[in-house]
Amino acid sequence: MFQAAFSYQSEPSAGIDLGPGVAAERVARPANGARFDLEIQSFATEAGLSGWFEYDAALFDGPSVARLARAFESLVWGLVADPSRPIDRQPLMSASERDRVIALAGGPRVAWPAAGLIPELLDAAAAARPDEPALRDGERLLDHAGLAALRHRLARLLGERGLGRGSVVAVALERSLELVVSLQAVMAAGAAYLPVDLDAPAERLRDVLADADLLISTADVAHRLGDGESLAACPEWLWDRDGAEIDGFDSAAPDVEILPDDLAYVIYTSGSTGRPKGVANTHRGLRNRLLWMQDAYPIGPGDRIAQKTPYTFDVSVWEFFWPTLAGASLVMLPPGDHRDPAAVARLVRDAAITTMHFVPSMLRLHLAQGEAAQATALRRVICSGEALPRELVQQFHAVFPGERVALENLYGPTEAAIDVTAWPCRAGEDGPVPIGRPIANTSVHVLDAHREPVPLGVVGELYLGGDNVAAGYVGRPDLTAERFVPDPFEPGGRLYRTGDLGRLVDDGGPVAVVEYLGRADRQVKLxxxxxxxxxxxxxxxxxxxxxxxxxxxxxxxxxxxxxxxxxxxxxxxxxxxxxxxxxxxxxxxxxxxxxxxxxxxxxxxxxxxxxxxxxLPQPDVTPTQRTVVAPRDDLERLITGVWAETLGIEQVGVDDAFFDLGGHSLLLIQVRERLGELLGRELSMVELFQHPTPAALAAHLRGTSTNSAATAGRGRADQRLRARSGQRRADLRRTQHRQEG
The missing domain is CATH 3.30.300.30 (ANL, C-terminal domain)
Incomplete structure (x- = not known):
């Protein structure tokens, strides 16, 4: 019925009188097994409170219980110090342990040696390697000098039109050379680019384009977006109509002052209210993210990075800028081919791609392609966007044995410059795949409802801090204030409240490992x-x-x-x-x-x-893979009818166990009441637990509970009770350990 127990009693030996000069002392004896998953036995003595923790070694280890003991001690001291304080505000950590948890939540502090923001870093790479290949779009090729010249000319054109710091330029283009030039040019002009979803409904497009000062597109795409009518309330610049204009501008970098907190890009995400929200990310965050990536996964001339992620998802940002910054080459997947696993696999093989990205669901499809294992140049795959299953990691290493291809699991919401944690996925590991450790100059705090750190291993909400945190939501000060809150651990800083659940795990490293546990807003009461x-x-x-x-x-x-x-x-x-x-x-x-x-x-x-x-499909509440034995008399028909009505299923057999049909304790109470009405006698919950099938219950009610049906029913009831109280300990030896207090 319960698996956690707390006992508080007076020291039993204190009341034992053995005569003059003889004292009784309690001696803790090891037991053969733990009675509960977790039990705290405490004793009041003249010296204070003493006792121990008793736990199931199949569920807890020593360090975990030691942390529980420290949390309990902190809680008791807090209650004594301030008994009027609500229980959920009482401390579960000492001040020193709290400081340690805060320290473990922060990634390494790094002062990047590279000077300048992203536009300057792109130009420095072009100056160092002007003739190295920079961009391939089908048969069209650009070296770094050619790419720099195009982005500079378009950036100067934008500047002449008054677009720069504080401006937002929408881009609506298919995956192409022009798309890369446009995104890099907008940033070089000091403006922020806003990618437009070419498949979005018209009303959503109008909301998105309302924030733009200019739309860069082509006549075909612009016509398609608006079904023949322009959706933009701003001017349009079309590559196929106006592209020749850039030839009249200088190919040198424009002289534009860009500050770290200026906006670099705006990406729209869906909102819970149905209204999309534009996330504004800064140059500070993007610079930190890309320089961390180059430090963690260095690339350079000779590397080829696939551009396949739709540009309305923030993963695409590193695909568009990281290769150019590092002097590598960006290879464009043809428009629409990102949906075709076979086309992706062929590109990776034939273009000798060395690094690319997949969301886990697409990685699974990619690994199923015969060409996947033929990608001999591939050195690294980066996963993010959804939880990475351990089984998929194992499948990956089976396709790429010997870890010749690295698999990295990254995590980060749009509100924090692409990614904030990273984890290398090694072959042979087991358990859930962590989302990793905080990257350089970021922090990932796990906080409770009062924004206080929770102890290591305890579930809380993930709050992100540091350089990568976005500026907020465009034109939504109310929502920005709700989700971006002051950082209590870093004066002047801010935290982004993710709505994600996770916990910090101390594996002995200088930075904690973060485990992701889903969304906080999918919490239900059952x-x-x-x-x-x-x-x-x-x-x-x-x-x-x-x-x-x-x-x-x-x-x-x-x-x-x-x-x-x-x-x-x-x-x-x-x-x-x-x-x-x-x-x-x-x-x-x-x-x-x-x-x-x-x-x-x-x-x-x-x-x-x-x-x-x-x-998702409507659930079928009828259990499968079972033989339904029809009722044989009126009593069995009555019982099976009540069960079917209560459980909402069409057919119940006399040998079906109530809990195996999806029943639970509250429904069993309804069964008890309904049967009591129909039978004219009260049934206890114990009777229903002991006789969990209609056949067993009917035999019991007929007064023949000693027959085989009732005996089998009791056997199943005992098994069910054992399962309800400890089935997760099956096949695991129960051992008692004590944490003295």
Whole structure:
């Protein structure tokens, strides 16, 4: 019924009188097994409070329990110091431990030796390697000197039109040479570029373009966007109509002063209210991000980087600027080919790509291509955009054995200059894939609802600080103030509140490892208990048969809320709900295990690439892979009918166990009440637990509970009770350990 216990009592030996000169002393004896997952036994003595922690070694290790003991001690001292303070504001860490957690949340402080912001760094690379290849778009090639000349001419044209610092220039182009030149030129002019989604609905496009001072496009694309009418309230500059104008401008870099906090680019993301919001990122953040990347994954002449990410997603920013900054070459994927795994695999092989990016779902499709393993020049794949399953990491290293190709897992929202954490994915590792350590000059704090640091290993919301934090949302001061808050750990700094859940793990390094656990806004209440759906998903994807998972809380006809596990099986695997339930129970409480499982080929995605849960198939509440034995008399028919009505399913067999059909304790109460009405007698919850099938319950009610059906029912009940209280400890030896206090 419960798996955590706290006991408080007086020291038993204090009241034992053994005569003059003889004293009784309590001696802690090792036991053969822990009674609960976690138990605190405490004793009041004349000297104060003493006791120990008793725990299941299959669920906790010594350092974890030691941290719990320190947290408990901090809590007790806080209660004594200020008993009027609300319990959720009491400290769980000492001052020194709190300082240590804050220190572990910060990435290394680095003063980059390279001078200037991104436009100057691009020019320095062009001056150093003018003749090296810089850009390939089909048959069109540019060296670094040629690319610099084009961006300078267009930047000067923009400056002549009054566009510079504080201006926003929208760009609506297919993937092409002109797209790269346009983005780099806007930044060289001191303005911020705003990429336009060519597939967005007209109303959304109008909202986006309302913030622009100029639209760079082509006649064809502009016509297509507005269905023949211009959607822009600003002037248009079209490459196929006006492109010749740049020939009259000097190819030297424009003399433009750009400051670190000036805007570099604006990317729109969907908003919870349905209104898109424009995230404004600064030169400071972009410079830090790109220089960190060049330091962590150095590239140069001879490297070829694939440009395949749609430019409305912030991953594309490093694809457009990092290769040029480093003197490498950018290879453009033809428009639309990013959706074709075979075309991507051919480009990687034939163009001798050395570094490229995939979101995990696309990486899975890429690895399934025969050409993937033929990419002999490939040295590094960078993953970000969604959670990376461990099974996919293993598949990657099977395709690229010997770690000849590195796999890096990066994390970062649009509101923080592309990425803020990084993790190298090695072969042979197990468990959930971390999102990594904070990169240079950034911090990733895990805070509670009061924006206080939580102890190591404890789940909280991720707050991002440091150079990469965006300026805010364009024209949305209210939303900016809500999501970008003062940094209490860095005077004058700001934190971005991500809405993501995670925890810090101390692995002995100078910077903590961050584990991502899903979204805070997918928190649900289930029978009064708080459930983070992302936590369940994070455990599910560690199972070798699971390629992807989404857990959803669904309301059924009876008004009850149940968890549904949507699972995309790994290649060659099948969804086994019983096996996945057993796997989950090793890590989460029983109430967090879905009662219904659905196998899906893939997940419907929203415009921003996230799973659209509203489009997932309706769950089938009828359990599969079972033989339904029909009721044999009126009593069994009555019981199965009540179960079917309560559970919202069509058919219940006499040998079906209530909890195996997706039932839970609150529904069992409804069954008890309904059966009591129909039978004219009260049933206890103990009776229902002990006789979990209609056949067993009917036999019990007939007064024949000693027969085989009832005996089998009790056996299943005992098994169910053991499962509910400790199934996640199956096959693991229970050992008692004590943390003396």
């Amino acid at each position: 029978r009064g208990l708080r459930v983070e759906l992302g936590e369940i998903e994070a455990v599910l994807v560690t199972h070798p048969t699971v390629a992807g998972a989404v857990v959803s809380a669904r309301t059924f006809g009876t008004g009850d809320v149940r968890l549904v596990g949507y699972v995309q099986p790994a290649p060659g695997a099948e969804v086994d709900g019983a096996e996945l339930g057993s796997h989950l129970r090793r890590y989460v409480p029983d109430y967090m295990v879905p009662g219904i499982w659905m196998s899906v080929a893939g997940f419907p995605l929203s415009a921003n690439g996230k799973c659209d849960e509203s489009k």
